[in-house]
Amino acid sequence: MSCPKNPDGTPVKGIPTCKEICEFLCDYLEGDLPESKRTNFAAHLKACPPCAEYLHQYEATIKLARKCCCPEAEKVAQQVAASGGVQAMPKGWDPAACDKIKAALASKPPPPDDMVKAIMQAMGMAIPPSCQGKGHK
Amino acid sequence: MRNAASIIARVPTVMPDPDEIAAGATRSAEEPIEVISPDEDYGEGQLLLRLRAKDARAYEEVIRDLTPRLLATAIRMLGNEEDSRDAVQDAFLSAFRNIQNFDGKSKLSTWLHRITINAALMKLRTRRRKPAVSINDLLPRHSDDGHFEMPIASWREKPNAEYDIEMRHRVREEIENLPDEYRTVIMLRDVEGLDTAEAGVVLGISESAVKTRLHRARQALRERLAPMFANQSGDQDSERGHP
Numbered sequence: 010m011s012c013p014k015n016p017d018g019t020p021v022k023g024i025p026t027c028k029e030i031c032e033f034l035c036d037y038l039e040g041d042l043p044e045s046k047r048t049n050f051a052a053h054l055k056a057c058p059p060c061a062e063y064l065h066q067y068e069a070t071i072k073l074a075r076k077c078c079c080p081e082a083e084k085v086a087q088q089v090a091a092s093g094g095v096q097a098m099p100k101g102w103d104p105a106a107c108d109k110i111k112a113a114l115a116s117k118p119p120p121p122d123d124m125v126k127a128i129m130q131a132m133g134m135a136i137p138p139s140c141q142g143k144g145h146k
Numbered sequence: 147m148r149n150a151a152s153i154i155a156r157v158p159t160v161m162p163d164p165d166e167i168a169a170g171a172t173r174s175a176e177e178p179i180e181v182i183s184p185d186e187d188y189g190e191g192q193l194l195l196r197l198r199a200k201d202a203r204a205y206e207e208v209i210r211d212l213t214p215r216l217l218a219t220a221i222r223m224l225g226n227e228e229d230s231r232d233a234v235q236d237a238f239l240s241a242f243r244n245i246q247n248f249d250g251k252s253k254l255s256t257w258l259h260r261i262t263i264n265a266a267l268m269k270l271r272t273r274r275r276k277p278a279v280s281i282n283d284l285l286p287r288h289s290d291d292g293h294f295e296m297p298i299a300s301w302r303e304k305p306n307a308e309y310d311i312e313m314r315h316r317v318r319e320e321i322e323n324l325p326d327e328y329r330t331v332i333m334l335r336d337v338e339g340l341d342t343a344e345a346g347v348v349l350g351i352s353e354s355a356v357k358t359r360l361h362r363a364r365q366a367l368r369e370r371l372a373p374m375f376a377n378q379s380g381d382q383d384s385e386r387g388h389p
Contacts, residue, residue: 020292026291027292028293031286031288035357035361036357039357041357059298062298062301063298066301066368066372066375067365069301069368070371071364072308073317073371074332074337076314077313077314077317078317078318079337085309086308086309090310090311121213124213125210128209128239129202132205132239132242132243134200134202134205139206
């Protein structure tokens with residue numbers, strides 16, 4: 010399969026080219042395309058493996074950026090690494106399970122006493138008794 | 147056909163001060179301040195009343211509750227803890243000094259998150275910037291008839307890749323290596339979860355410009371990540387291009 014074409018090889022009117030697909034991918038994913046354009050966009054993606062693959066990779070990139078910068082997921086990653094890495098994870102292991110696990114793994118950070126003290130001082134307020142006598146953590 | 151215009155990275159020059167965001171993001175100075183009853187607005191009405199009354203315990207509660215999350219955001223933006231702590235402290239001070247202007251139409255944590263992002267961006271502005279570089283080479287190229295010039299190599303699926311330590315490190319590294327303006331927009335939209343309008347306010351650019359910049363940033367990052375997912379089987383079927 011390839012881009013939708015007329016029998017003479019010319020592009021089908023109204024169906025976007027691969028270049029147009031790439032240009033408007035963000036709008037497509039965010040639902041910002043008008044319905045008529047969205048339908049033609051979807052028709053192209055259905056018929057064009059390169060564009061379908063590009064869309065898949067574009068979406069995967071967004072997901073990776075979000076997940077790989079998430080500190081909670083970092084804790085899960087460390088646990089996974091300690092257990093032999095992702096290769097050792099059970100087949101079919103649902104990544105969504107990580108979202109449940111990460112909450113359980115998230116350890117409560119130490120109370121930011123120095124932050125409390127600095128802000129209270131800057132605001133001209135009394136240092137709370139809970140912070141007195143404690144230094145930077 | 148390639149885009150004719152060269153894309154040169156520029157760090158935005160217009161960036162609102164955290165105090166401006168804290169003071170003006172939710173209401174203008176001329177508007178009367180609406181008193182929030184304790185049982186409305188995300189259940190934070192009572193807390194807001196205490197903050198406005200300068201209840202020290204309320205301030206302490208908010209700082210202790212939100213610092214970890216805000217610090218994580220600042221570290222993602224700035225990359226080091228010292229600057230990040232300064233940014234978070236600046237954000238708290240801006241917010242508390244303008245708490246009378248906060249109308250409670252968003253959660254306090256959401257408001258502080260936005261102010262922290264702004265404080266972090268202010269810090270970034272003071273740093274030595276990376277030289278402006280073009281990302282043209284990282285964008286897809288198309289022939290005159292609109293098809294991809296090069297086949298799109300399929301990605302070898304790596305289940306749970308986001309939990310692989312090495313993969314996480316490399317993805318963060320590739321984001322870090324993007325020119326400042328592209329890295330920042332990915333952080334705001336895809337990592338911190340701001341919507342297009344919010345990112346536009348923070349960056350001082352139009353929503354349209356945010357979308358254009360974000361799209362190019364994602365395309366560039368996709369290209370940089372591609373070698374990590376390359377299908378190394380050598381199978382021609384792994385490359386999808388037009389016949």
